[in-house]
Structures are given as structure tokens and as C-alpha cells.
Amino acid sequence: MPQARPFRQVDVFSKVPFMGNPLAVVLDANGLGDAQMQAIARWTGLSETTFVLAPRDPAADYRVRIFSPEMEFPFAGHPTLGTAHALLDAGMQPKGARIVQECGVGLVQIERSAGGELAFQAPPCTARALAPALLP
Template sequence: MLPFRQVDVFSATPWLGNPLAVVHDADDVSDEEMARFARWTNLSETTFLCAPTDDRADYRVRIWTTGGELPFAGHPTIGSAHAWLEAGGVPRGDVVVQECGAGLVDVRRSPGLGFAAPALRRSGPVEADLRSRVLTALGVDEPAVRNMAWIDNGPGWIGVDLGSADAVVDVVPDVAAFTDLKVTVLGRWDAGRAADLGADIEVRAFYADGRDFGEDPVTGSANAGLAQWLIGTGALPPSYTSRQGSVIGREGRVRIVSEGDEVWVHGDAVTRILGEVDL
């Protein structure tokens, strides 16, 4: 039996964030067992905490979706760091250093848990034929799009700026057209609504693998990529809060802070289930 936690990430209010399954002491768990358990949890991600292979890291994390392993993802980074610290992990320095498929990721503990967004693996304009596919999948016309770009930091996201938050909420995706796309959209709330909501922008993230389609409740990697892209162009301020998941019954909050060349992605993490698992 291995220690197990299920963590609610990006919300301090119970059951409104993005759940993450975390298995501790997973060095002897095989890839097949990891994949099987991730399929069984049926969550967007399940992580397995292992001893680091890099001397600079505090722990190593394996991040699995129901369809396979990811090199990096945002809510698993914050949730895994929370679980590791709660289980008694003591970082060697001022920040927690996570080793994952994308390399080393710094996770700071104040103000609240937050990770330094890894460098984008792919950025820049989206090819014309792919852009057309994205528009069809989102069910929006070209004039509705303020900007579109690759913001791939591991999962393969394409970012779409729809200008207004209302336009984001109104998106009705064409599930059949998504096939293998991973698309995240954002828009801005006006000052009055932003004050009421405690959020400046609205974000949604859709993904498909050719078999399954879903809308992610709250997505750290997508929010990181959007921030790196749009803060860099001046289209978003250096710090803001995004809301995600409202259309599917969640109320996640992601706090973005740009400091120099780094973008930090912060969010709450609370353990909701604690126990053991027999893999």
C-alpha cells in the first residue's frame, strides 16, 4: 500500500477546483501500473512522486493523463508540491525544485504555492490550415479572434484571444471537429464584473486525443502559456487573476505575476482525500 492524496487545486472552496490524484513513494511503480491507475481515476491528471534523478531537485514527478504521460502540466505541479510538502518533504533551498519530463521547475511557497512557467517549446503564429480547424472547432468566425498563437509548454496548447470574457463563456465547441486539438481561449471582464468576480479574465481549455473530448476545469499550463504570450505582447498586464471552470460548475482562480523574465502561476491547493492505495 502506498500513501495517497487527492488534492483540490486552484480553489480554496471545496470541490470547485481541479482534482489531482497523487501517489507517494512511487519509485517501484511500473509504467503500466501508472497508466492503468491514471485511467481508473479518470481525472485529467494523476501524478506519482519519486526520488529525484537530478541532484538539484527535491523530488521527481511522473504526470499521467488517461491517455499517456505528459512532460509538464500546471495543476499537477502545484498539487504535487503541496502533497510532497504536506507529507513532510523539506526543500533544500528557498523554493521547491520539481524534476519532471520538461526538466526542473521551481515552485515557491509564498505568496501561496506558485510555479515558474517553463519556457515555451513552441510559440508564434498558427499555420493557416490549422487556424481554420481551430476556428471550426470553437465555432467562432475569424473576425471574432483578436489573436491566435502557439503557446506549447508541454501539453501542446494553442492560445486564442477572443477579446471579451462574454465571448469566452459563449463558446460552444464542436466536439467532432476537435479530433486531436488542445485549445485554450481567454477574454477580459470589464472593471465592474472583475471586481464582483475577483477575476480579471475568463479562461477555458478544451482538449481531445482523437477518442475523448473534454473541457479542463482549471489549467495551470494553459494559463502559464497565455500569460507568457500576452504579457509579452502587452495585451495583458504584468499581474492579474483568471477565472476558469465556471461553465462546467467549477470556480477556479489562477493568480499570475510577471517578475522580470519570469511568469509565476499561483493557486490554492487543499487535500480533500487522504489514505492509501494498492497498485
């Protein structure tokens, strides 16, 4: 039988509902497999859905996997900010002054201003060949 998972839909880059970049955040994805995460991402129909997991790196506050309806991404900007916002809103307390997210590109530090705005420095870009499935 399917197990209910708590999730939130957030509007990233806007304080006005339905005006930002929408993001679904599954707050507890521990125990979900790749195919289940991909199916949930397809079901939400949003450009990205994130899945919060226990961190593997002790320096991280949480680990996140980012899925579009078609595939997983190692990193993306608005899912990074939206996931941190959803977790803070749900009561997460970071270990330190910065929020530390573990994802496919490693650890990403997220700063929170006194006014509650979130910001991060993007990880370095790496050039790779396109997957054959993406080529015309």
C-alpha cells in the same frame, strides 16, 4: 500481489473542497512501471494523476511523472502545484528556499509565499509535430 501506495486527492486552485481542479498524487511511486502508472491514472478517472519518485538530479527535491487516463505529459501546471502542495502537507522539507521539481521538461522551481500560496514560472514552450494518434 498488488502493493498499497499512499496517495492524496487535492483540489488545486481552491481552498474549498470539491471546487478546484482535482488531482491524484501517488506519494511514493518508486518501483512502479509505466504500465502500472498508466493503469492507476485510468483508475482515478481524473484529468491528471502524478507519481512522485526519487530525483535523479541532485538539485531536485523530488521527481514527478504526470499521467492523464490516456497518456503521460512532460509538464502541466495544476499537477505541478498540486504535487508540491501534497508533498508539503505530507511533511516534505525542501532542500532550499524554493521547492525544486524534476519532470519531463527539466527542473521547475516553485516559490512558496509566507501565506502558503505556491507559484512557478512556466518552462519555455517548444513546438513539436503532433503525434499521429492525435490527428483526425
